[in-house]
Amino acid sequence: MQRCVAALAAVAMGMGVSVAHGEAYVSLGYGYHEQDDRFFGDDRFETGDLIAKLGGRINRWFAVEMRGGSTLNSNEDRLNGTPVKGEYRQKYFYGAYVKLSGPNATMATPYLIGGYTEGKEEMDVDGGGKVSDKWYDSSYGLGIDFGVSERFDVNVEYMFYRDKDNVTLKGPALSASWTF
Template sequence: MFKGKKSFFAAVALASAMASVATTANAQEAYLGGNLALVEYSEDGIGEDASVTAGYVRFGGFLNEYLSVEARAGLGFNDDRVNVSGIPVDFELDNLLGGYLRAGYPVTDQLYPYVVGGFTRVEATVSVEGFGSETDSGNDVSYGLGADFAVTEAVKLNAEYISFYSKDGADFDALSFGVSTSF
């Protein structure tokens, strides 16, 4: 599934550093939110993609009007069964953790489109009935685009498409919707 494993602790350290920068940059512009994501996993040589639902928490802060840093931590909520050469295989997203930079432009007081880039660590498990399971993890550069929609001055809705992981023939892509509050 993944190749070239890297340390879980390196991802935790990166996310912690990003969150620390966010809170010290401008405490009045910090935010906390959550997203529900529709995650698709695809792998070269496997004709069928796995689709799972995940949720993640976002903690970040604006450095200025155009840039923010953000840490994310999430879990998969379900698994999906796909057929690999006629054999049913269960796929489960165990967790994801990452640090990101968002660059955007406030088009209006209510609309803030942005691009996002960063680094994500993902962990997933595949299982074959009667043969057991295997858990693997990997790290990769992540990128995407999205928009925040202000409902009030402190509450924002969010929609985003992101490629969390795309390396060694394996891809994790997600479309997510969420809400955040600034403090």
């Protein structure tokens, strides 16, 4: 937890520098995340997650970003072939990231992103049971920002939020951002 607080503080300081230069942004998106199945007996399952971002561009090549998300479309199925049903979701995840963009003269700007993520997953079991687990991991991904106008961007990316202890949380996401 101390590492995440330190990383969020560093991101906030970087965003303070970028706000002074007029390059802060907010973003809202949807991630279609695939996860390893340790509950339902299949290989993998998908959830849909709402992702909010607050970031700042330090210069054309470097940005810092905070993210938070939660599951909108949980996965519901029978637990490992039993007649008992369960419903799985990421209750929340959040983190701090560094974004490195490639110099590009077109409206499409590729980037690499890396950082640290913490989260809490939850399983509601029919009959009143609930199982939850907190997790943390280093995260990384790649994407492309499409500059639609001077202040509006559309973004597509593929992120690996979690890849630890044979459990992954990864997948594509689409978002829109506003620079102020």
